Amino acid sequence: MRGSTSTVESQLSSLADVCTKAETCEGLFEDVSNRLRRLVPFDGAGWFATDPLTVLATSPVRVENIENSRCESYWERECLVEDVLLFRDLARSESGVATLYTATDDQPARSARYREFIAPQGYGDELRAAFRSGGNTWGVVDLYRDRARGSFTATEVELVRTLMPVIAAALRAFTTAVPTRPAAAGAASGPGTALFDTSGTLLSLDENAERLFAELAGPSWALPSVSMTPVLAVVARAAAVHEGRDRGPAAARLRAVSGRWISIHASCLRQPNGRPGPTALTIEPAKSAQIAPIIVEAYCLTVREQEITRAVARGLSNQEIAAELFLSPHTVRDHLKAVFAKVGVGSRGELVAKLFAEHYGPALHDPAAAITHVQY
Known part of the structure; x- marks a missing residue:
């Protein structure tokens, strides 16, 4: 020093x-x-x-x-x-x-x-x-x-x-930061799959995986790059779980450069004769249920506050939440006040928007988003 x-x-x-x-x-x-x-x-x-x-x-x-x-x-x-x-x-x-x-x-x-x-x-x-x-x-x-x-x-x-x-x-x-821009036009909207050998070398991948790797690590993702570290870490964890060295899970949630949440998970396959096979990795835009826990954790909500927040997101009233969690409506209101203060909102609607909607809004307004408009 x-x-x-x-x-x-x-x-x-x-x-x-x-x-x-x-x-x-x-x-x-x-x-x-x-x-x-x-x-x-x-x-x-x-x-x-x-x-x-x-x-x-x-x-x-x-x-x-x-x-x-x-x-x-x-x-x-x-x-x-x-x-x-x-x-x-x-x-x-x-x-x-x-x-x-x-x-x-x-x-x-x-x-x-x-x-x-x-x-x-x-x-x-x-x-x-x-x-x-x-x-x-x-x-x-x-x-x-x-x-x-x-x-x-x-x-x-x-x-x-x-x-x-x-x-x-x-x-x-x-x-908890809100994405500043949507994923690029043509970005994958569904899951992609890639196979890695036992040494962690990429064997093959589909088109969606290629698009998502590029969104995650840039156009030069196929070259040795620290930007692919999350992918390699998940593949390595899958091998550790397969060998009994770790209990997993072999998964990670992270944000791409666009700000979009990406989910990665992997597992080791085996051949019909029981011999080790490749590691299959799935990469996809994260679903609300996958990113909700990490966003809720980021606001340092207690276990009880998290339970109540999830109930609010499901549309339950204070009375319904109280019955489900064996609490009094007054206690539920007190917990909600604490949640509002931590998240910086003033209503149930703002709470749900802050925790969930803000992280999907940019992608939903992207001209390239997979949204079908129908009129009758």
Whole structure:
């Protein structure tokens, strides 16, 4: 850590301010990385937004000073190789942040990730953190320090811990942002399917999958690209579930560049003789039922508030909600007031629109949307 106590406090305050004012998730990662490096020196990094349900990478992704040839295997390793400080374990841990040297009692070579991924690139220690808010993990970071610099200190770990809730809150807020533009004309309106071999290499895909990959990762999606990280992460999780290393689910919900929500899920197939087959991945525009939970979670609603919100979305009255949840109508009204305050609305109609309709409106008004108008 560099600087006096007052300087460090000023830089922490400045960094927290950056988080609250960031206009894009990409900009958030860039600004936080540049400023954090002054407080906690590091030489390489991987910044990932995550699906709070699965803790799998979504988008955006920011990779710093990592060899391109090693990027594609990153999430395959994360899902399939038993190791210390896996993100799924870190997300459930009490602290949510730790270093490789601490986790291995200063013997990093005990870690397969160190031997096969970190050390070959000239790095020594690694610091991992999960950005948690409201009981959910909205992103993760992997920081690497050059071997010559020595390991991360306890003070530096504490600095990162201090910033974790602020970064998590910023990532959570981006989840609730309304799409600014519809998907491009000709964008897929139905599901697409792609097959991957056991090494995670794409074998074949249909036209809808190709369109959705392009919407997700850009026209150069077929080239090695960090933009395809969410797809590769889901494929790797499917293999881990198939091998009994993980319980899944092998799925992720994320937003494309257009702002449209995309759903990805995968499973490993087997041949008639029982031998391993390819992994089938389905990618499609997310349905309301798929994105509703993540949007509701982003507003930090309690379990009871979520139940009442879902009931409101179904059109139930306060009396009907009270009967269904074994509450008094007065209690339901109190919960609804709390929900309105958190979401920033003043009526049941505004609540449903805020949580659901706003995320589909742009697509429905797209001239290319699959909508049929009929007059009698």
